[in-house]
Amino acid sequence: MKHINDMIAELVDVANHPVRSVRTAMERTGKKAVGCFPIYTPDELIHAAGAIPVGMWGGPEMGNLSDRYYQTFCCSVVKANTHQALRGDYDFLSAVLVTAYCDTLKCTIENWKVAVPHLNVIPVVYPQNRKLEAGRQFLIEEFQRIRKELEKALETTITDEAIEESFALYEAYRKAMRTFVDVAGRYPGLIDATARHAIIKAACFMDKEEYTDKINALIEALEAVSAEEHGQKKIILTGLLAEPDEFLDLFGENGLVVVADDLAQESRQFRVEAAAEGDALTRMAGRIADQDGCSFLYDDEKSRGAMLIDLKNKYNADGIVYCQLKFCDPEEFDYPIVKREMEEVGIPLLYIEIEQQMDSVEQLRTRIQTFAEIL
Numbered sequence: 001m002k003h004i005n006d007m008i009a010e011l012v013d014v015a016n017h018p019v020r021s022v023r024t025a026m027e028r029t030g031k032k033a034v035g036c037f038p039i040y041t042p043d044e045l046i047h048a049a050g051a052i053p054v055g056m057w058g059g060p061e062m063g064n065l066s067d068r069y070y071q072t073f074c075c076s077v078v079k080a081n082t083h084q085a086l087r088g089d090y091d092f093l094s095a096v097l098v099t100a101y102c103d104t105l106k107c108t109i110e111n112w113k114v115a116v117p118h119l120n121v122i123p124v125v126y127p128q129n130r131k132l133e134a135g136r137q138f139l140i141e142e143f144q145r146i147r148k149e150l151e152k153a154l155e156t157t158i159t160d161e162a163i164e165e166s167f168a169l170y171e172a173y174r175k176a177m178r179t180f181v182d183v184a185g186r187y188p189g190l191i192d193a194t195a196r197h198a199i200i201k202a203a204c205f206m207d208k209e210e211y212t213d214k215i216n217a218l219i220e221a222l223e224a225v226s227a228e229e230h231g232q233k234k235i236i237l238t239g240l241l242a243e244p245d246e247f248l249d250l251f252g253e254n255g256l257v258v259v260a261d262d263l264a265q266e267s268r269q270f271r272v273e274a275a276a277e278g279d280a281l282t283r284m285a286g287r288i289a290d291q292d293g294c295s296f297l298y299d300d301e302k303s304r305g306a307m308l309i310d311l312k313n314k315y316n317a318d319g320i321v322y323c324q325l326k327f328c329d330p331e332e333f334d335y336p337i338v339k340r341e342m343e344e345v346g347i348p349l350l351y352i353e354i355e356q357q358m359d360s361v362e363q364l365r366t367r368i369q370t371f372a373e374i375l
């Protein structure tokens with residue numbers, strides 16, 4: 001068996017070199033690739049079509065090519081994705097699934113049809129009332145439409161059997177990830193906040209079978225050694241994503257270990273286990289219906305705060321960090337509610353505004369240092 005550090009380094013390298021990693025996977029498997037905007041795209045359908053789903057989560061370079069299409073107050077994820085698309089970085093993709101959770105994404109669906117028509121934009125629209133039977137039926141029909149558009153873009157047929165097999169693989173992947181995030185927090189010396197993030201993100205750029213095998217091997221290797229004795233304070237991250245690495249490095253520097261997360265780029269992707277009944281499309285719609293506490297899916301009960309309190313209790317965490325991506329409206333709307341609820345129960349909460357392209361993290365260093373001292 002490989003050394004744990006080598007297993008970690010391999011996955012971190014994948015996350016740090018996304019285009020190279022996807023191209024390598026394409027060459028090795030002979031598969032095409034399809035881009036997936038954040039979040040909850042039906043990746044199982046892409047996999048069932050014999051292609052690799054590729055996560056499109058912005059990047060460290062925002063550039064200025066997107067200025068023709070977006071206002072300055074649009075989020076950096078969409079602007080970076082658009083800059084890269086206009087530059088031709090995504091020309092190897094056969095199609096791109098774009099979700100419609102916010103105004104910026106809705107504009108992206110129309111903008112990209114004009115700006116990069118060769119990328120075959122496929123909109124993904126989720127129902128507001130996703131828990132009603134009508135909402136589930138709408139979503140199943142939406143999956144069927146996306147299936148047809150993928151078949152056209154990839155020049156293939158997606159069979160029911162292939163969808164069932166892909167769904168089973170994704171359920172195995174999600175189960176492995178739930179175990180990984182549970183285990184990783186016990187080894188802050190081996191897996192600090194930055195490595196934890198990269199290991200999870202690597203799934204966006206690899207063939208899912210290969211990634212799941214690697215993560216299971218890593219879990220097995222970790223469980224074979226004793227959990228680390230550490231006196232670090234435990235924190236939970238919530239938000240869309242926690243980047244860049246320079247920001248995450250500050251947690252380790254200040255003796256803080258991430259024991260759990262409620263990040264759209266991380267645990268929200270895999271924390272919901274599908275109900276056992278029904279075919280794959282029904283179970284996929286059920287997973288969306290059962291996803292609670294996410295700012296991108298309508299939640300009239302606003303259960304995010306209660307979920308964070310449960311997470312805090314489960315992991316005996318000391319505090320929560322609200323990672324607010326600048327100009328991300330759905331996340332901004334949730335913050336006042338979460339803040340009030342954390343204050344009511346006395347959970348320390350740190351609000352941090354981040355951008356993927358931050359020049360300096362010095363101000364954040366001071367704030368995180370202070371938070372660590374308060375804890």
Ligand code: SF4
Pocket residue numbers: 038075076077078101102103104105240296325327328329330331
């Ligand atoms: S505003 Fe938020 S939800 Fe909308 S595209 Fe940007 S990051 Fe995604």
